[in-house]
Amino acid sequence: MTKQTRRTVIVGAGPGGLAAAILLAKSGVQVTVVEKRGDVGGRTSTIRQDGFRFDVGPTFFLYPRVLKEIFAAAGYDLEREVPMTRLDPQYRLVFGDGGELLATPNLEQMVKAIAAISPEDARRFHEFMTHNRGKLEKFMPFLQAPFESWRDLMKPDMLKLVPLLAPWRSLDSDLQMHFKDERIRLGFSFQSKYLGMSPFRCPSLFSILSFLEYEHGVFHPTGGCGAVTQAMARIATELGVEILLDEPVEKVLIERGTAVGIKTASRTLQADAVVVNADFAEAMKKLVPNSDRRKWTDERVAKKRFSCSTFMMYLGIDGRYDDVSHHTIFLAKNYRQNLRDIESLHRLSEDPSFYVQNACVTDPTLAPEGKSTLYVLLPVTHDAGMIDWSIEGPKYRKLALQQMEKIGITDVERRIRTEKIMTPEGWASEFDLYKGATFSMAHSLDQMLHLRPHNRFEDVRGMYLVGGGTHPGSGLPVIFESARITSRLLLEDLKMEPQWSTSAGTKPMVSQDELIGATS
Incomplete structure (x- = not known):
């Protein structure tokens, strides 16, 4: 008798969903990924505009070993599939209180x-x-x-x-x-x-x-972090994964407390398991009726603490700032007050901290010849109903351009050839982030480990979570680890064996050799 093929539907083609798709497909599961947007990657995707390319969200690629192991499990070499440059300096820190620090992986130089x-x-x-x-x-x-x-x-x-x-x-x-x-x-x-x-x-x-x-270094993938999720999607497809784009999921189908598939406007997909790789709080509100959730009800989710959001400027400019580092972080003189404005007072700071990625000094492929990209991020409050961005957005843009002068980026406005602005309202509407919180629920002690939504979702049998909203938390290496945890649990419940070598308790994510001074 032929063994029945097990089917899993993954909601969302972010990095966690794509990693889970690779691991599950490698283990013999029939996988369909359903994505509302027209491209894969979620917040780790690429904005293409007027010949320029920008990472939407993450620009620091840290600790590639986890993803390298996932690629190897599928028979691929991460370094071959996604060439990366290890940065030195990793970034430049400019202190509003005075002084600068060029952070380098050369430990003696760092001293x-x-x-x-x-x-x-x-x-x-x-x-x-x-x-x-x-x-x-x-x-x-x-x-x-x-x-x-x-x-x-x-x-x-x-x-x-x-x-x-x-x-x-x-x-x-x-x-x-x-x-x-x-x-x-x-x-x-x-x-x-x-x-x-x-x-x-x-x-x-x-x-x-x-x-x-x-x-272990700070890396820049050629083409940006979006190139990583593009490669993951290609590998998943080569393993037999079906990826459906421009197809928003309307609801998770639940029968007697068990997830049995999903429904979109155009189709119904039955499944033995459903993996949700969308923003947890917003996905629950939209995809799972409140009556089907005993623990993570809308009322309970609303009481949780959520991360900050970000005000983003994606700028394509004439020329290049060759004397500005690939990554620069400006830490405001009154950093504590800046944080209070964001976390407690939910207002905009007059002297905000900010971050600028000047990626073309490393990777000129991101812009047309003679031009370059600037990715500008200012941490701001999530949507607490205190800020009208239709009014404050233009003002904050002007302030951001003024702040950039503090790190040597001057006379930039006249050089702008293309521009995109993202506010907390944009994160909420374009990416379905609850309150526009770009890092999901905050990582406080009462929202970590077992107190975070579980990888094997507590409220619905046959439903699993992957990504920054579940254990272990946010950040690309950790999200990739969440994919391994979730995939192991799902396969265990389907009585299938993982077809990859790395698992908790057998092979450490960090080897002894790496732990003892891998600094070059």
């Missing part, structure tokens, strides 16, 4: 760079690296495993981690053990913005983010 601002802190840099190397090594197995109950926290190995992870400390408090100068601490904690959180509220665990940059 000298820190010493130019704070000699005392420079002496503690290697101590910081050693501490976080151990933290990552010990916590990594838990980032690779599902958390479905508080009982998972009570495992002996997890309890042993409590002193090391120090959950009672914020990221900034943790960094005070290593660095006294607040500017240096900001240089090792601004990465909490990848999670949409303030370093003064973000859990201390996330000091591993900056550690990963120095240990």
Whole structure:
């Protein structure tokens, strides 16, 4: 008798959904990915406008090992499929309070760079690296495993981690053990913005983010991060995955508490399992009736804390700013007030922090000859009903152009040849992000691990979650890890074996050799 083929439908062609599609297809599942937009990638896609290309969202590609393993599981080589450049310097930090720091993966050069601002802190840099190397090594197995109950926290190995992870400390408090100068601490904690959180509220665990940059590098994929999801979609298709574009899902079909497929305007797709790779809060509201959700009701979701949003400017310009780094982060003089404006007061700052990607100094393929791209990001509040962007948007654009002068980008407005603006309202309408929060639910202690929506969704049998809204959380490497967790759980429930070698407890995401000083 021929074994029945199992079918899975994945809602959303973001990086997590595409990674899950690859892993499930490799394991013998018939996979259909249904995407509302006309292109794959979600927030990790590409804007093409007047001959220019811009990443929509992520521009830092960190720790490629997870995706490299997923590609290898499918029989592909990530480095061959998506050429990448390791950046040095990784980025330039400009402090509104005075001083600059060129962050480099050359650790001895980094010590000298820190010493130019704070000699005392420079002496503690290697101590910081050693501490976080151990933290990552010990916590990594838990980032690779599902958390479905508080009982998972009570495992002996997890309890042993409590002193090391120090959950009672914020990221900034943790960094005070290593660095006294607040500017240096900001240089090792601004990465909490990848999670949409303030370093003064973000859990201390996330000091591993900056550690990963120095240990394993910051990369630029040729063509931008959108080129990564394009390659993933191609590989998925070659493995037999069907990808349907321009096809918004209207609802998940649920029978007696079990997901049995999805419905779009033009078709109904039956499935043995449904994976949702859309913004969790917004997807629940639109795709799953409130009456079918016992735990994650609309009322409960509305009470959760959500990340910041971003005000974006995608600029195609004449010429190039060759003396401006690939990545530049400006940290406002009153950084704490800037964060309060975003997180608590829900208002716009007069002197905001910002980030600029000047990618054409590394990758001229992103613009026509003689031109270049500027990607400008200002963290702002999510939509709390306090800001009318139709009024404030033009004002904030003007302020952003003025702020850019502080990092050496002057006289830019007359050079603009194409432009796109994205506000929290745009993130909500174009990408279906709840409240326009670009990093989903905040990563506070009460919204992590088993307290985050589970990879095997609690409220609907046969339904699974992948992406930044579920465990382990936001950021591309972590989202790829969520795909592995979710795919393992789904295959387990279908009584199928994963056809890839890496799994929690068998092969660590970070090898011992890599942990001991892989810095070149």
